[in-house]
Amino acid sequence: MSEHPGHSAHTLHEHIVPVSTYVAVFIALMFGTALTTWVAYHNLGRWNSVVALIIAVAKMLLVVLFFMHVKYNKGLSRIVIVGGFFWLGIMITLSLSDELTRRWEINPAPFNMILPYISHLHLLF
Amino acid sequence: MSTATADIHEVPAESRVHYLNARYGIKSWLLTLDHKRIGLLYLGTITFMFLIGGIAATLMRLNLIEPQGALVEPETYNKLFSTHGIVMVFFFLVPSIPATLGNFLIPLMIGARDVAFPKLNLMSWYIFVTGCCCMLYAVMTGGVDTGWTFYTPYSSTYAHTSVLLAALGIFIAGFSSILTGLNFIVTIHKMRAPGMTWFRLPLFIWSMYATSMIFVLGTPVIAVTLLLLGLERILHVGIFDxxxxxxPLLFQHLFWFYSHPAVYIMILPGMGVVSELIPAFSRKRIFGYSFVAFSSLAIAVISFVVWGHHMFVTGQSVYAGLVFSVLSFLVAIPSAIKVFNWTATLYKGSISYQAPMLYALGFIGLFTMGGLTGLFLASLATDVHLNGTYFIVAHFHYIMVGGAVMAYLGGIHYWWPKITGRLYPDLWARFSALVIFVGFNLTFFPQFVLGYLGMPRRYAMYPAEFQSLNVLSSAGASVLAVGYVIPLVYLIWSLKYGPPAGPNPWKAKGLEWTIQSPPPTENFEETPIVTEEAYNYPTVGGVSV
Structure with missing residues (x-):
């Protein structure tokens, strides 16, 4: 059932990545993990989260670009990856729209000014 | 649709090899890579889970016959509504149409011999079954009492029930959704028959594509959220407590980022089914094909930016509430486009009221009611009054049961002759559609009134003044239950005694109707070449014939 003789035109053209690249990426990832652990034992104050996130993003990019072959793919695959990050952006942005505005106060003054006029609108009809 | 196989002649199912009789034995089913058989494996599994969720609902409605609770202790009631919600949402509604009809039909409708990754497809089913087992084990080992929403910090710190097992079940089942969505997206992109352009695709395929987008983009978030819940519960890592x-609001943001789009995972496939049924039983091309197609994608995209309307009264900022309220109203636009286009399709159509069409018409009415009452809840001010009441219960049941389940049953009735090669008794089918419609409204319409009057949801007891409406609702649930049992009986009956269906009993358009029923294992003997638009029904002077 997995054979599709009518669709031979869709044969995949896989990019062959040399093993040395995988090994180099693996070593870089291990180095990133060690660095994360080392940083965790040093108090960098407000930079604690920033540094941890920078290392994590760098590691994530290595995985996405090399292990997931995004570096060698074009078109639809890249759209899918960009779409994934865009959706992540939606989640973070709209969640922060709550978190960052919880202390905002709604100023009723402008509404109080126009309220008397709105309440008499029905007289026009 | 296809010039190659349009005039197919009926060959008796007994005298030819098809996907049901190609191989026999349990092993042939458990190791099958055939998308049609995998669809049927899902059908059996979710029907069983529907039964479990239905039993929980029945016990709840029986309990609510009396104000003090007629049947169970409040703690047991909490477990009943949690089991009902979790099972029905994650183990029935989410996989219902995509995993059964989607699996069965997508390759048939686009002219392919299977999905893109058949082994992955079988693995999805095994993953789903593992998730189901986890959930059932959670129910058997004391149950879970958090509601289907698992709100923290109750679920992460205070609940003493099988929270982790239930969460693990959902976590595992989620991977089944992701893999199914991925499989469908690749299949639709890469395996369409020659001539099957995007704008010749049946609208069911468009809706499945939109659903798959949500599967892939949303499901990982619920998986991560439940993982974080587990971390806090086991290791006391401060995330939500x-x-x-x-x-705690972070949990709600993450939970609803998936779980609101999940509502559209349930309803979008239903809309796809209805978009097939209305043209077939009106003998007419659908009105505004591209609008209906793009509205599916619009619903999928907008569904991801409206989740905060579940949090208007849970402590979310007023500013965020305003933003989410405005965004929530937007989703009504593509939904309304679909409803208007379906009704416009009926105009000057040659309408026949066979069972699938009755379900489709029921869907339009009930979905419209469910959708419009959603606008009450998207409005900040009215939501303050209605949030946490039975109004919400009624609203989402009109969408999920009145909409999704009606469409699912409509789809099952429409494609049953294709799936099994047998016809069911149409009179009984029409009768059951009517019973379900009446039973559904009797069950859930009183709940709109109850909610508006202020009866809160998730309580085992209620003030005596609400009793008559609750009894009405429970009576409706009994009628609804009978309505669900009738199709189960006659569909099983039809497997042995139903008359042969022939390739195209509805005289419908679409590639799946150009092959024998049940279809051969390889679907198409030759790759079909598509030369026509979808729903190309003949008309004379603008009137369908």
């Missing part, structure tokens, strides 16, 4: 330095 304020006592540990966490933020």
């Amino acid at each position: 304020p006592a540990l330095g966490g933020d």
Whole structure:
């Protein structure tokens, strides 16, 4: 059932990545993990989260670009990856729209000014 | 649709090899890579889970016959509504149409011999079954009492029930959704028959594509959220519990980022089914094909930016509430486009009221009611009054049951002759559609009134003044239950005694109707070449014939 003789035109053209690249990426990832652990034992104050996130993003990019072959793919695959990050952006942005505005106060003054006029609108009809 | 196989002649199912009789034995089913058989494996599994969720609902409605609770202790009631919600949402509704009809039909409708990754497809089913087992084990080992929403910090800190097992079940089943969505997206992109352009695709395929987008983009978030819940519950890492330095609203943001789009995972496939049924039983091309197609994608995209309307009264900022309220109203536009286009399709159509069409018409009415009452809840001010009441219960049941389940049953009735090669008794089918419609409204319409009057949801008891409406609702649930049992009986009956269906009993358009029923294992003997638009029904002077 997995054979599709009518669709031979869709044969995949896989990019062959040399093993040395995988090994180099693996070593870089291990180095990133060690660095994360080392940083965790040093108090960098407000930079604690920033540094941890920078290392994590760098590691994530290595995985996405090399292990997931995004570096060698074009078109639809890249759209899918960009779409994934865009959706992540939606989640973070709209969640922060709550978190960052919880202390905002709604100023009723402008509404109080126009309220008397709105309440008499029905007289026009 | 296809010039190659349009005039197919009926060959008796007994005298030819098809996907049901190609191989026999349990092993042939458990190791099958055939998308049609995998669809049927899902059908059996979700029907069983529907039964479990239905039993929980029945016990709840029986309990609510009396104000003090007629049947169970409040703690047991909490477990009943949690089991009902979790099972019905994650183990029935989410996989219902995509995993059964989607699996069965997508390759048939686009002219392919299977999905893109058949082994992955079988693995999805095994993953789903593993998730189901986890959930059932959670029910058997004391149950879970958090509601289907698992709100923290109750679920992460205070609940003493099988929270982790239930969460693990959902976590595992989620991977089944992701893999199914991925499989469908690749299949639709890469395996369409020659001539099957995007704008010749049946609208069911468009809706499945939109659903798959949500599967892939949303499901990982619920998986991560439940993982974080587990971390807090087991290791006391402060993520959601304020006592540990966490933020309970963060859980709600993450949960609803998936779970609101999940509502559209349930309803979008239903809309796809209805978009097939209305043209077939009106003998007419659908009105505004591209609008209906793009509205599916619009619903999928907008569904991801409206989740905050579940949090208007849970402590979310007023500013965020305003933003989410406005965004929530937007989703009504593509939904309304679909409803208007379906009704416009009926105009000057040659309408026949066979069972699938009755389900489709029921869907339009009930979905419209469910959708419009959603606008009450998207409005900040009215939501303050209605949130947490039975109004919400009624609203989402009109969408999920009145909409999704009606469409699912409509789809099952429409494609049953294709799936099994047998016809069912149409009179009984029409009768059951009517019973379900009446039973559904009798069950859930009183709940709109109850909610408006202020009866809160998730309580085992209620003030005596609400009793008559609750009894009405429970009576409706009994009628609804009978309505669900009738199709189960005659569909099983039809497997042995139903008359042969022939390739195209509805005289419908679409590639799946150009092959024998049940279809051969390889679907198409030759790759079909598509030369026509979808729903190309003949008309004379603008009137369908």
